[in-house]
Amino acid sequence: MNKNLALFLLVLFGFSTTLVACGGGETAFTDAPADAPSASAPGDDELEPEPYNPPVVQEPFPQPSVSQSPSPIERQDASPTPVAGYEEGMAPEAQEPPPPPPSVPSPEFTEEPDEELDAASIIRRRLERLPLGEVYHNIPQEMQVGKAEIIEAGVAPEITEKIRQEAQGQGEITTFSGVRFNPSGVNMELVASPDVFDVLEVRGGEQFVTSELPGKWIWQVRPLKPGEHLIVVKAKLDLNVPELGVTRPVEVEVFRDARNVKANWGYSLRGFLTANWKELLGLTVGSGSVAGLVGWSLNRRGEKTKAKD
Numbered sequence: 001m002n003k004n005l006a007l008f009l010l011v012l013f014g015f016s017t018t019l020v021a022c023g024g025g026e027t028a029f030t031d032a033p034a035d036a037p038s039a040s041a042p043g044d045d046e047l048e049p050e051p052y053n054p055p056v057v058q059e060p061f062p063q064p065s066v067s068q069s070p071s072p073i074e075r076q077d078a079s080p081t082p083v084a085g086y087e088e089g090m091a092p093e094a095q096e097p098p099p100p101p102p103s104v105p106s107p108e109f110t111e112e113p114d115e116e117l118d119a120a121s122i123i124r125r126r127l128e129r130l131p132l133g134e135v136y137h138n139i140p141q142e143m144q145v146g147k148a149e150i151i152e153a154g155v156a157p158e159i160t161e162k163i164r165q166e167a168q169g170q171g172e173i174t175t176f177s178g179v180r181f182n183p184s185g186v187n188m189e190l191v192a193s194p195d196v197f198d199v200l201e202v203r204g205g206e207q208f209v210t211s212e213l214p215g216k217w218i219w220q221v222r223p224l225k226p227g228e229h230l231i232v233v234k235a236k237l238d239l240n241v242p243e244l245g246v247t248r249p250v251e252v253e254v255f256r257d258a259r260n261v262k263a264n265w266g267y268s269l270r271g272f273l274t275a276n277w278k279e280l281l282g283l284t285v286g287s288g289s290v291a292g293l294v295g296w297s298l299n300r301r302g303e304k305t306k307a308k309d
Helices: 002-024 119-128 161-166 265-283 289-308
Strands: 132-137 142-144 149-156 174-180 187-192 197-203 215-223 227-241 246-262
Touching (some): 132 246, 149 246, 174 246
Antiparallel strands (some): 132 149, 132 174
């Protein structure tokens, strides 16, 4: 930098000296050669002055050095854009993915009956559309001849503790699940041989079935003979089949089992005397009462044998 400044001052000094010399003297410079005689005024000294040759500057005019400064773009901060939740020395938190687009519900189509299905398949499909519920009963495991038992059975979407507590009868509550029912109307029936059981319906008929209003059926059952005897409980409903344009009754057995009926000698003897008191009264009168009693007994056995044949 000092060298360039010295050269600049030297050139400026020489240029200033040339201007002073040209302006202060009377010598004129022309394009004539240096050795040509110059005209001088008469009386002047005949000695010719030497011309002034200014120094020749060999080095071009120095250009000021310009320091390379970074461009505005390069001067921008190259640090990364701060991320939410980011602190120096800590890794940025992972960004949660955007929520999925809301699902569009598929349009509902009205199911049309399949013409290729037969009537049985259509009825079965209609039965499968009925709701599932539970059935209960309290048929005793053992019964006694002549002793009446209160038996209750019912159906509901669910057998609650309230239904158990309100059930009539002495038998233990037994439930079965997976039974289909029609909420608009169900009927239940207890079926038993009339020669073995005397059945009296206390509460029956078709009933609505809901969770608040379960169906309930009650019977009074009196066994007539000892032994193992079958009892069946059926559920009945009317099934509407619009594909066929009909309504058909449907029966489903919800209980089928044998129950042990024990003998009751007091009841049997009382029944025997009630049924045959006239014959017995005639046999006990007169001298031939014993022989008559034996003959009467043999006749009764013969009648029973013929009846079995």
